[in-house]
Amino acid sequence: MKNVKLVLGDATADLSNKFYSGLGSKVHVEKNSDGNLLDFTWIDHMEEAIHYIDNIYMNPKRFIISDEEVLNIEKSKKITVESIKHLSKHSNYISEYNPEKNEVKPSRILNVLKEETFDMYENRFIYTLTDFMLSFIERIERINKDLEYKKNNKFKYNGISNINSEKIVCDIELASNETIDLNNADDEIRKRIDIIKGSISAWKQSDLYKNLHKLRVPKVTHPIKRTNVILKNPNFQVAVKLWDYLYNYKVVESKLDKQPEVNEVLPPDLQKVADNSFLIYYLIMKYINSTSQAMREEYREYVKKAAMQMFGDSASLSLEKDSPTNSNQNLSNGTSQKYSEIKVRKEADSSVIENKIRHSIKDYLDKIEGSYFKLVGGGR
Numbered sequence: 001m002k003n004v005k006l007v008l009g010d011a012t013a014d015l016s017n018k019f020y021s022g023l024g025s026k027v028h029v030e031k032n033s034d035g036n037l038l039d040f041t042w043i044d045h046m047e048e049a050i051h052y053i054d055n056i057y058m059n060p061k062r063f064i065i066s067d068e069e070v071l072n073i074e075k076s077k078k079i080t081v082e083s084i085k086h087l088s089k090h091s092n093y094i095s096e097y098n099p100e101k102n103e104v105k106p107s108r109i110l111n112v113l114k115e116e117t118f119d120m121y122e123n124r125f126i127y128t129l130t131d132f133m134l135s136f137i138e139r140i141e142r143i144n145k146d147l148e149y150k151k152n153n154k155f156k157y158n159g160i161s162n163i164n165s166e167k168i169v170c171d172i173e174l175a176s177n178e179t180i181d182l183n184n185a186d187d188e189i190r191k192r193i194d195i196i197k198g199s200i201s202a203w204k205q206s207d208l209y210k211n212l213h214k215l216r217v218p219k220v221t222h223p224i225k226r227t228n229v230i231l232k233n234p235n236f237q238v239a240v241k242l243w244d245y246l247y248n249y250k251v252v253e254s255k256l257d258k259q260p261e262v263n264e265v266l267p268p269d270l271q272k273v274a275d276n277s278f279l280i281y282y283l284i285m286k287y288i289n290s291t292s293q294a295m296r297e298e299y300r301e302y303v304k305k306a307a308m309q310m311f312g313d314s315a316s317l318s319l320e321k322d323s324p325t326n327s328n329q330n331l332s333n334g335t336s337q338k339y340s341e342i343k344v345r346k347e348a349d350s351s352v353i354e355n356k357i358r359h360s361i362k363d364y365l366d367k368i369e370g371s372y373f374k375l376v377g378g379g380r
Contacts, residue, residue: 061118
């Protein structure tokens with residue numbers, strides 16, 4: 001957009017020069033918002049802890065449990081050193097003894113079943129923390145869903161100019177009232193939350209989580225026990241820190257305050273656009289109020305030239321295109337063209353030609369009915 005005063009030609013140079021020399025203008029802006037916003041600093045704490053919780057899930061603590069049971073020899077699955085030692089102390093379980101072969105045949109024997117398990121306090125803490133994080137996020141999303149805030153903005157342009165004995169006043173006010181859905185207000189926050197939820201989903205697919213979930217282990221409760229592992233392992237230290245933060249977190253809704261109206265100092269190029277728009281509105285008013293057709297056409301040309309200077313070659317007024325005079329010629333040209341095309345191509349009979357002509361007439365009538373000043377395109 002060009003940062004220049006509008007010069008409409010020799011015939012109107014005096015008018016435009018007087019307009020700008022006597023011009024004074026101000027821009028006022030009012031901004032206010034109404035509603036509540038949530039504090040999202042908890043996202044930072046979760047993001048900081050994700051890497052450490054990842055480490056725990058990738059290298060989970062395991063515990064070996066031994067299940068000892070004396071069974072009939074037929075049901076015993078494995079004879080271990082512990083089984084022999086136990087039998088030596090319980091000779092009553094020996095049913096036969098062969099001195100020649102030095103063999104014994106027990107009727108019952110100790111069966112030792114060793115199994116690796118994740119069911120230990122530290123793992124149950126991480127298992128509980130994972131569910132706690134997800135339920136925390138879902139609670140915040142439910143609260144946030146019921147919140148909204150409104151942005152109300154006003155832009156006021158006040159301009160005064162004098163041309164000879166004529167005083168021109170321009171007061172323009174634009175108002176914008178926007179209700180913002182907080183669930184879609186900040187894409188960056190939404191993306192960060194989705195990444196956290198993605199990590200939680202991945203943890204739930206781990207062997208640690210699925211094993212504890214299958215066992216239906218009891219979840220830990222606050223306060224977290226400071227076991228040796230939790231106190232000394234840096235990954236568990238961060239996890240406990242996150243637990244304490246989330247457990248003590250209070251949902252905070254911040255009230256948005258109204259801001260008073262202020263005078264806005266626009267950059268010179270934007271101020272010039274506003275002032276030039278004032279001149280164009282003035283020229284349109286002169287066009288409307290002129291009783292002479294010649295003067296109306298002259299002001300009409302002024303408006304077109306002013307718009308071209310402001311917006312460049314990509315802007316044009318559609319008055320010529322949509323005026324009834326030109327539409328007559330367009331109708332004639334369009335009808336002849338349609339007829340020629342159909343005749344040469346031999347693609348239709350007379351009924352098709354009639355339909356084409358009927359549509360051309362309808363387009364012409366629509367243009368006459370909707371004829372008005374319209375700025376097309378724009379080099380904004």
